[in-house]
Amino acid sequence: MSVHENALNQIYRAASLAGISQDVLDILSIPMREVRVSIPVKMDNGEQRIFEGFRVQHNNWRGPYKGGIRYHNNVDLDEVKALATWMTFKTAVAGIPMGGSKGGVTVNPKELSEGELERLTRGWTRAMHGVIGPEIDVPAPDVNTTPREMAWIADEFGHPAVVTGKPIEAGGSEGRGVATATGGYYVFDKLRDRLFVDPEMGTIAIQGFGNAGRIFAGLCARHELKVIAVSDSSGGVYNPEGLDITALQNHKDSTHSVLDFEGAENITNEQLLELECGVLVPAALENVITEENAARIKAKVVLELANGPTTPEADDILFEKGVQVVPDVLANSGGVTVSYFEWDQNMKGEHWSEEDVDAKLKELMHGAAEEVWARKLKYSTDLRRGAFILALERLDSARR
Ligand code: GLU
DSSP states (O other), X not given: OOHHHHHHHHHHHHHHHHTOOHHHHHHHTSOSEEEEEEEEEEOTTSOEEEEEEEEEEEEOTTSSEEOOEEEETTOXXXXXXXXXXXXXXXXXXXXXSOOEEEEEEEOOGGXXXXXXXXXXXXXXXHHTTTTOBTTTEEOOBOTTOOHHHHHHHHHHHTOGGXXXXXXXXXXXXXXXXXXXXXXXXXXXXXXXXXXXXXXXXXXXXXXXXXXXXXXXXXXXXXXXXXXXXXXXTTEEEEOTTOOOHHHHHHHHHHHSSSOSOTTOEEEOHHHHHTSOOSEEEEXXXXXXXXXXXXXXXXXXXXXXXXXXXXXXXXXXHHHHHTOEEEOHHHHTTHHHHHHHHHHHHHHHTOOOOHHHHHHHHHHHHHHHHHHHHHHHHHTTOOHHHHHHHHHHHHHHHHHO
């Protein structure tokens, strides 16, 4: 099944419990607009390469389209459609007045120089003229894009509110860099007792050591949760006694990989997913927990910091095993929530303090977690269906 089909499946499963009208579902099954562009880039060696770029605007009933832009070799229209669809549900779950979209470029950014990346990013922005804009559609960082890329987009477009996740000096918000991980921690902390994660089970395995996974690992360490394994695209490291996260972050910075960390055993990404632990945190890419490996997952809780890490078939297997999955549209919605705060500050010409941003983020994340939990109880279902039902209710009422 394609990722976009997975996303649709999640919507239909929730809708069938909550009695959402077919007209609404038909509209939500198809993005409102799909844009594909080609971006010619002059490479450092003087040759021209043409890259393929995308923007999919899934839905704007609740506000301007909102969603990141991803640079990865696997980016294609199907993936961007799925990611855009999830953004519509995520902004609705978080309760912020934005819609859902996503963008991407099919590229391995690690093969490009900084100058080539800048020309590619500015090229994407020019190609999206009339498609993106502060009151139309507002991009942000996603896999392999950072505040640096967002600053290029804002500069090329000529208005800070066209994009979020910018460096502070370019109109960025305090707290945006840590927002995805921090929001995930607030959601986890709110639901912790109800998920039956007693202190004994406070052992964490994290797949992915990019923006979300790395910062989440640091937060766990600060809150005395034991991180026993982490991985990146090259593989993982494991120490049942717990990893020293600060030392591991330094190790990653100097060697560009988490592998061969002193005192830890090298493991594969597949092994990490199947470790005995309290909380498994997929924080990389989609489709990593599937019907093939779900039965072997030993974690008690899966906290999805990645988008779409669990397939619908795997969801069913985990549910039967009693593994609670805190879904992406709730668990990683802290990123887009602070993105909305950034956009709001830019539109009003304000700059909020780190404390203000954090307090507002905490309030929204706790509220969203409560609302999702209430629907899980009301419909005797899992948290993913609970979250999708909440989003469908809010989307339907916006449409009316
Ligand atoms: N790319 C992030 C996500 O998947 C953030 C999107 C945003 O801030 O607009 O939620």
